Amino acid sequence: MLTLxxxxxxxxxxxxxxxxxxxxxxxxxxxxxxxxxxxKTSTLLTISGQLRPRAGRSTLEIDGxxxxxxxxxxxxxxxxxxxxxxxxxxxFGGMTVLENLRLGAYLRDAAGVPADLEAMFGLFPxxxxxxxxxxxxxxxxxxxxLAIARAxxxxxxxxxxxxxxxxxxxxxxxxxxTTIEEIRANGTTVLLVxxxxxxxxxxxxxAYVLESGAVHLEGQASSLAADPRVREAxxxxxxxxxxxxx
Amino acid sequence: xxxxxxxxxxxxxxxxxxxYAMIAVGFSMIYGIVRLINFAHGDILMVGAFTALALLTVLxxxxxxxxxxxxxxxxxxxxxxxxxxxxxxxxxxxxxxxxTSLGVxxxxxxxxxLLLTGxxxxxxxxxxxxxxxxxxxARMTVLDLMIVILTVVVMAGxxxxxxRSRLGMAMRATAENPLAASLMGIRVNxxxxxxxxxxxxxxxxxxxxxxxxxxxxxxxxxxxxxxxAFVAAVIGGVGSLPGAVLGGFVLGFxxxxxxxxxxxxxxxxxxxxxxxxxxxxxxxxxxxLLGRSQEERA
Amino acid sequence: MSVERHHLAWALLALAAVAITAYGExxxxxYGRTVLGFAGIYxxxxxxxxxxxGLTGLFSxxxxxxxxxxxxxxxxxxxxxxxxxFMLPDLPAWLATAELSLLPATLAGGLTAALVAVVVGFPxxxxxxxxxxxxTLGLIIVLRVVVNNADGLTRGALGLNGxxxxxxxxWILLWLAITLLxxxxxxxxxxxxxxxxxxxNEMAAACMGVARAxxxxxxFALGAFFAGVAGALWAHLLTNLTPNSFDLALAFMxxxxxxxxxxxxxxxxxxxxxxxxLLREFLRPLEQTMNAYGLVQIIIAVLLIGTxxxxxxGFFGSAEPRWxxxxxxxxxxxxxxxADPRHRRATAPADx
Ligand SMILES: Nc1ncnc2c1ncn2[C@@H]1O[C@H](COP(=O)(O)OP(=O)(O)OP(=O)(O)O)[C@@H](O)[C@H]1O
Ligand SMILES: [Mg+2]
Numbered sequence: 021m022l023t024l025x026x027x028x029x030x031x032x033x034x035x036x037x038x039x040x041x042x043x044x045x046x047x048x049x050x051x052x053x054x055x056x057x058x059x060k061t062s063t064l065l066t067i068s069g070q071l072r073p074r075a076g077r078s079t080l081e082i083d084g085x086x087x088x089x090x091x092x093x094x095x096x097x098x099x100x101x102x103x104x105x106x107x108x109x110x111x112f113g114g115m116t117v118l119e120n121l122r123l124g125a126y127l128r129d130a131a132g133v134p135a136d137l138e139a140m141f142g143l144f145p146x147x148x149x150x151x152x153x154x155x156x157x158x159x160x161x162x163x164x165x166l167a168i169a170r171a172x173x174x175x176x177x178x179x180x181x182x183x184x185x186x187x188x189x190x191x192x193x194x195x196x197x198t199t200i201e202e203i204r205a206n207g208t209t210v211l212l213v214x215x216x217x218x219x220x221x222x223x224x225x226x227a228y229v230l231e232s233g234a235v236h237l238e239g240q241a242s243s244l245a246a247d248p249r250v251r252e253a254x255x256x257x258x259x260x261x262x263x264x265x266x
Numbered sequence: 267x268x269x270x271x272x273x274x275x276x277x278x279x280x281x282x283x284x285x286y287a288m289i290a291v292g293f294s295m296i297y298g299i300v301r302l303i304n305f306a307h308g309d310i311l312m313v314g315a316f317t318a319l320a321l322l323t324v325l326x327x328x329x330x331x332x333x334x335x336x337x338x339x340x341x342x343x344x345x346x347x348x349x350x351x352x353x354x355x356x357x358x359x360x361x362x363x364x365x366t367s368l369g370v371x372x373x374x375x376x377x378x379x380l381l382l383t384g385x386x387x388x389x390x391x392x393x394x395x396x397x398x399x400x401x402x403x404a405r406m407t408v409l410d411l412m413i414v415i416l417t418v419v420v421m422a423g424x425x426x427x428x429x430r431s432r433l434g435m436a437m438r439a440t441a442e443n444p445l446a447a448s449l450m451g452i453r454v455n456x457x458x459x460x461x462x463x464x465x466x467x468x469x470x471x472x473x474x475x476x477x478x479x480x481x482x483x484x485x486x487x488x489x490x491x492x493x494x495a496f497v498a499a500v501i502g503g504v505g506s507l508p509g510a511v512l513g514g515f516v517l518g519f520x521x522x523x524x525x526x527x528x529x530x531x532x533x534x535x536x537x538x539x540x541x542x543x544x545x546x547x548x549x550x551x552x553x554x555l556l557g558r559s560q561e562e563r564a
Numbered sequence: 565m566s567v568e569r570h571h572l573a574w575a576l577l578a579l580a581a582v583a584i585t586a587y588g589e590x591x592x593x594x595y596g597r598t599v600l601g602f603a604g605i606y607x608x609x610x611x612x613x614x615x616x617x618g619l620t621g622l623f624s625x626x627x628x629x630x631x632x633x634x635x636x637x638x639x640x641x642x643x644x645x646x647x648x649x650f651m652l653p654d655l656p657a658w659l660a661t662a663e664l665s666l667l668p669a670t671l672a673g674g675l676t677a678a679l680v681a682v683v684v685g686f687p688x689x690x691x692x693x694x695x696x697x698x699x700t701l702g703l704i705i706v707l708r709v710v711v712n713n714a715d716g717l718t719r720g721a722l723g724l725n726g727x728x729x730x731x732x733x734x735w736i737l738l739w740l741a742i743t744l745l746x747x748x749x750x751x752x753x754x755x756x757x758x759x760x761x762x763x764x765n766e767m768a769a770a771c772m773g774v775a776r777a778x779x780x781x782x783x784f785a786l787g788a789f790f791a792g793v794a795g796a797l798w799a800h801l802l803t804n805l806t807p808n809s810f811d812l813a814l815a816f817m818x819x820x821x822x823x824x825x826x827x828x829x830x831x832x833x834x835x836x837x838x839x840x841x842l843l844r845e846f847l848r849p850l851e852q853t854m855n856a857y858g859l860v861q862i863i864i865a866v867l868l869i870g871t872x873x874x875x876x877x878g879f880f881g882s883a884e885p886r887w888x889x890x891x892x893x894x895x896x897x898x899x900x901x902x903a904d905p906r907h908r909r910a911t912a913p914a915d916x
Contacts, residue, residue, distance in 0.1 A: 068449060098451030110446040112439055123439050126432070127451040174451065303694040351869060358876050361623050364694050365823055366872050368625075372816050373865035376858035384857065489812070493705075496698050538709040541702030548695055549687035 021046040021178060021209055022067065027076035029059075029066050029233075036062045038234045039076065044178070049200065049210045051220040051241065053254055054230035060213040061107050063230070064180045067211075068104040069094035082177060099127050103176035107183055107213075109167040113156025117147055120155050120166055124173030133173075140169040143199065161192045168196070172203065179203060182213045197223050217254040221245040229254070274404040275526040276519070281410045281479075283518025284417035287511045288472040289495035290502070291424065292465025294510035297499070299441040299461045300356070302363045306347060306370040307469055308492015312378060312485055314340050314470030315477035319389055329392060336474050337467040344466025345459045353455060371489065378485025386484040389477040413475050420468065421511055428507065433460055441505075490537070497544045503557020512555055517543075578741075585733045597733060601801045603841045604736035608743045608794045610821040610837035611830050615747035616787025618828025619759045620689065620780045626681070626700030627791040627818050628810035629707050633680050634673030634792025635799040635809070636711065636718055639727045641669040642800065647726065654716025666730040670739075670796040677792025678785040685784045690777060704815065711807040723806030724799075731800040739797060743790045747830055748884075750786070755779055760828060813861065817844075820868045826878025836879070840864065 022044040029037035037059050044050045052060050065071045067078060069092055078089040082100055089097055098104075103124075112120050121140060125133050141148035144165040150158060155166055164184060171179060181200070185193040197219055204210055214220035221227055221241045229237040229250065237244060244250050293307050314336045321332045351366050395409045428434040439447040440457040448454045469488075476491060477483045494517065502513025521540060525533045547554070588600045613627050640652065641664045648660050664672075680703075688699045711718045718724065750756045759779055799805050821840055825832030847860045871878065 070445070070448065093453070094448045095451045095453050098449070104449045106446060106449055110443055110449075112442040112446065114442050115438065119435065123435060123447075123450045123452075126436065170450075303698065351873075354873055355876070358872075360694070362872050362876050364697060365623065365819060366869055368816060368819060369865045369868040369872070372813075372861055373869070376861040376865065379858035380856055380862065490705075493698065493701065497702075500695075500698075534713045535709055538706040541699075541706045544702050545684060545687060545699055548691060548699060552691055552695075 021081055022211070023077075023079045023081070024063075024067070025077045025079075027063075027066060027078060028074045029062055029071050030074055031062065031071065036233050037066065037073075038232070040230075040233075040235055042228055042235065042238075044209060044211050046177075046209055047204070047207070048226065049204050049212060049224045051217075051224035051227040052211060052213045052230065053217050053220060053227060053250075054236075055253075058230040059233040060230055061182055062233075064104060064106075064182055064211070064213060067097075067180060068102060069097045080178070095127070098174060101175070101177035102180065103171040103174045103178070104180040105167050105171040105182060105184070108186070109160075109163045111155040111158070111163050111166050111170070113154065115155060116152050117155055117158070117166060118151045120170050121147075121173050124170035125175075127174065132175075136173055136175070140172065143172075143202075144169055161188050164188060164192075164196065168199065172208075176208055178209045178211065180211050180213075183215060184212075185214065185216050185219070193219065217250070218245075221250075221255075270403045271526075273402060275522055277401065277404050277406055277410070278526070279519035279522035280515070281406070281413055281518070282522055283515035284413050285472050285476055285491070285514075286495055286498045286518050287514025288417055288420065288468050288475075289491060290498035290510040290514045291421065291507055292468045293492075293495050294499040294502070294505055294507060295437075295461045296465050298505035298507075299437060299458055300352070300363070301360055302352060302367065303496070304465075305364060305367040305492065306374060307367075307465065308488040308490070308495065309371050309374040309378075310340050310344060310466050310469040311473030311476060311488035311491055312374070312483070313343060313488075314473030315389065315483045315487065316378070316382065316485075317470070318474040318477065319387065319483065322391070329395070333471065333474070336470045340470025340473075341463035341467040344462040344469070348459060348462040353458075371492075375486055375489065382485055384484060384486070386482040389481060389483045391478045395478065409475070409478050413479075416471070416475070420471075424464065424468075425507065427464075433457070437461055494540055497540055497547075499554075500544060501547055501554055503554030506554070506556045509554055509556035516555075581737060581740075585737045588733045598801060599841075599845055601731065601733055601736050601797075603838050604733070604740050605794050605798055605801070606818075606821065606837040606841045607834045608736075608740050608790055608797075609818055610825065610833035611740075611743050611747055612787045612790035612794075613818050614822045614825060614828060614830060614833035615751060616783045617822060619751065619756060619783040620696075621759070622689065622696040622780075622784075623694070623819075624700045624784065624787070625697050625815040625819065626684070626703050626788070627794075628812070628814045629700065629703040630677035630681060630788040630791035631795030631798065631814075632704075632707050632711065632807075632810045633677040633795065634670075635795030635805050636673075636724070637676045637792075638666075638669040638673035638796030639724050639799045639805055640717075641672055642666065642728055642730060643724070644728070651719060651724075652717060654714075666735065666796075666800060670735075670793050673796035674789040674792035677795070678789040681785045681788030682781060685781050689780050689784060701812070701815065704810070704812065708807045708811075718807075721807060723804055723809075725804040727799050727803045727805065729800060729803050731797045736797055736801075739790075739793055743793075744830060744834075746786070747790075750783075751828075751830065759783070816861075817864070820864055823868060823878055824871050826880035829878065829880035829884060831884050832878060832880030 024040050024042040027037050027040040028035065040063060042063070052063060054060050062071060066073055067089060069089060073090050080087045080089050080100060080102065087100055092100070112123065115123075118137075121137055122133065125136065141151070146162055147166060147169060150162065155163065158166060168181070168184065184196050184200070188196065193216065200210060200212065200223060212220060212224060221244060224241040226239065227241045227244050228235055229244070237247065237250065239247075245255070289308070289311065293304060296302055296304050296307070317336050317339050318332050321327045321335055327335070347370055351370050352363060355362055355366065391409060395407070395412070397408045399406050399408060399411060428437060436447065436452040436457045437460055439450065439452055440454050444454050447457070472491075473488060477487070480487070495514070498513035498517040499510045500513070501516050502509030502511070517540065520543065521536060524539050525536050584600070588597055592600065609627055609631075613624070617623055640655065640659060641662055643652070643663070645661060645663045648655060652660070684699060684703055688696050712721050714720065751760070795810065817840065821836040822833055824840070825834070825836035844860055844864070847863065851857055851859045
């Protein structure tokens with residue numbers, strides 16, 4: 021569904037992505053891991069059209085048609101069915117929860133919106149309770165749910181999630197990850213950026229590890245979880261028992 | 267000091283306040299969405315006034331079509347200024363934006379002087395607009411009544427537009443958080459252009475009405491009202507639309523009462539009073555009457 | 565480059581300035597000396613404005629207001645006692661009988677301007693960016709209204725004429741040297757450097773707290789002092805003052821000089837001041853013969869907007885040319901240029 025080939029991206033005077041190759045197939049959950057400053061957020065921003073690549077291609081294939089994302093503006097990319105739930109939640113703090121959700125459906129015609137609102141309230145009951153409260157007055161976890169729900173309101177085919185677990189209590193992280201699984205079950209493909217590598221590798225089908233703006237490792241989530249380099253650097257674990265014996 | 271005199275002063279304050287509100291609202295809206303203090307906002311008044319003069323005297327158009335043309339032309343002008351001067355600098359520090367706007371203001375004023383000379387010209391609306399009305403013994407012209415009614419109608423329309431319409435929602439979202447707005451599929455530059463267009467249209471209309479009351483216009487006529495609209499916006503809380511309206515009326519009343527109720531000797535100090543008031547407000551309540559803290563951006 | 569070479573560069577520049585001044589005093593016509601004098605006064609203004617804007621990180625438009633204060637105070641002090649009685653009847657006795665020479669009058673003018681700056685700056689400097697710009701613009705208007713209406717003290721709209729022509733090019737050169745020296749030293753002092761480094765970062769600023777607020781106020785008041793001095797020199801060069809002598813157009817002209825020179829760059833400010841001043845003097849006759857009033861301002865406004873669009877850091881960034889840096893005190897902190905958001909769109913800062 022999404023193919024990045026040889027992507028070079030610059031921010032100001034510095035190059036932040038160096039020849040990124042990455043693929044996301046329809047129906048997958050793909051995790052994007054890496055240390056702080058590795059370029060995960062920049063990758064997502066490039067996909068959603070906020071950053072422009074200097075070289076390389078970023079192609080979206082939807083219903084058998086290919087779209088060159090580097091040539092489209094951010095609104096058109098949203099229109100194709102790519103929703104980006106940004107790092108740090110970024111809800112509209114001075115607007116109500118309901119208004120935030122409606123803005124998520126900004127590009128859709130109004131017909132299906134009420135039904136989808138109800139669906140979101142089913143997924144996150146707390147949002148229903150707070151629907152006419154200001155988003156800025158929600159707790160961090162509630163804002164995260166609002167941010168995810170807002171992204172889902174566009175009925176995305178591909179959901180880009182940037183660190184949904186950031187700053188949340190473990191049970192809530194658990195709950196959010198369960199929700200991501202549900203989202204995939206409903207037919208949305210997910211590209212997930214995470215610091216919590218252990219959980220992400222458990223949830224994802226495949227994963228990429230970025231380092232200094234380049235793809236360092238890639239593979240099936242399960243085999244990456246067993247890779248000693250990943251275990252040491254990202255999972256904070258020693259080598260597996262078998263390797264220790266060898 | 268009779269009751270009639272006080273009533274007359276109150277009416278005058280309301281008229282002046284309406285004009286300030288109409289200018290300040292656009293000013294505040296532009297600040298709210300791009301954090302730009304737009305010094306050139308006032309000079310759109312001048313363009314509105316000269317456009318009206320040309321359409322009325324040269325083409326002899328009826329008043330309603332003159333109003334529509336002024337609104338349209340000034341909206342387009344404001345959007346063009348945004349496109350050429352401000353949009354390329356969106357990611358630059360805020361201070362660059364307002365220095366640019368100062369440059370645009372000087373440019374517009376001096377283009378006016380170059381093309382139209384600095385001499386004031388008489389500006390006359392059709393005679394019926396100048397007719398007198400009697401309100402409980404106080405006097406106001408049809409034009410004055412028009413100013414007040416237009417302000418109320420326009421402000422109500424604006425509030426409805428910003429709160430209810432799709433584009434209005436997009437403008438509010440952009441003001442809150444441009445990145446998130448863009449991720450929702452909002453075309454941020456279009457939302458900003460809309461704010462400039464609305465602000466420009468209102469400033470142009472205010473310019474025409476202002477000129478109608480003053481009876482003469484010149485290329486520098488817009489600068490002082492523009493600055494005073496900034497004061498009004500600060501009083502109300504910069505970035506807040508209801509605040510701008512409230513601030514406009516507060517300033518209008520304060521200014522008229524200052525001149526009207528104090529001995530005539532002080533009348534000449536009117537402009538000094540307005541800016542003294544600005545410094546006082548900044549000292550005691552920098553967020554204005556209705557503003558949120560201006561130190562943070564959502 | 566060695567420290568001696570830097571000293572040599574400074575010595576040569578100083579010598580050149582002295583030579584120009586001596587030549588101007590000896591050979592130039594009255595008009596020529598006035599133009600040269602104005603170039604110097606503009607340089608004082610641009611340097612002090614660039615200094616205070618650069619260090620406060622805020623943009624003041626208030627120099628004309630401070631010039632008005634300095635100019636009127638100094639002119640009243642030097643005005644012949646014999647004419648004060650009927651021209652300025654409302655002066656208190658101690659002023660009506662005073663007739664000072666230029667230096668004390670200039671100092672008094674500068675100090676009063678600094679005092680006004682403290683009163684206005686105290687509330688406004690704590691706020692962000694644009695408030696200072698509008699408040700100082702308001703100050704120009706307030707002072708103009710006051711001067712216009714205080715007939716007995718200032719002759720109101722008639723203006724003061726017949727001020728003794730006490731300013732000569734030597735005085736201007738002396739004050740330019742003092743301005744440059746003081747601003748240069750402070751800019752490169754440890755306080756100055758820390759203010760420059762964090763001027764756009766209000767979070768860091770908040771951590772610095774009160775000390776920073778006070779340094780900002782001092783920088784602002786010092787800028788106003790030199791503006792007051794420049795106003796005094798101006799009054800005694802031109803020999804007349806009106807409430808409209810120091811107007812918005814002047815504020816704008818100074819902004820252009822500072823922006824084109826590079827906000828915070830003192831050498832940039834001098835070069836830009838002299839260049840724009842000369843440009844204006846050359847174009848002015850053209851404006852008159854073509855009957856195209858406004859043309860000069862239009863050209864300058866376009867220059868300003870063009871600079872901001874194409875080279876927003878100005879032509880000298882916030883630093884000084886390398887060949888004028890003395891010893892270790894004048895090294896720019898290496899990180900400052902990159903951290904300065906003004907450089908965000910720059911490919912390579914001009915100063916290194
Ligand atoms: N606005 C910006 N301007 C310039 N460079 C930036 C900007 N934002 C980030 N960078 C740089 O881009 C590089 C990649 O940043 P990015 O945000 O993509 O990393 P990340 O992998 O998402 O890190 P984190 O886990 O901390 O979120 C970093 O070196 C960072 O310094
Ligand atoms: Mg990130």
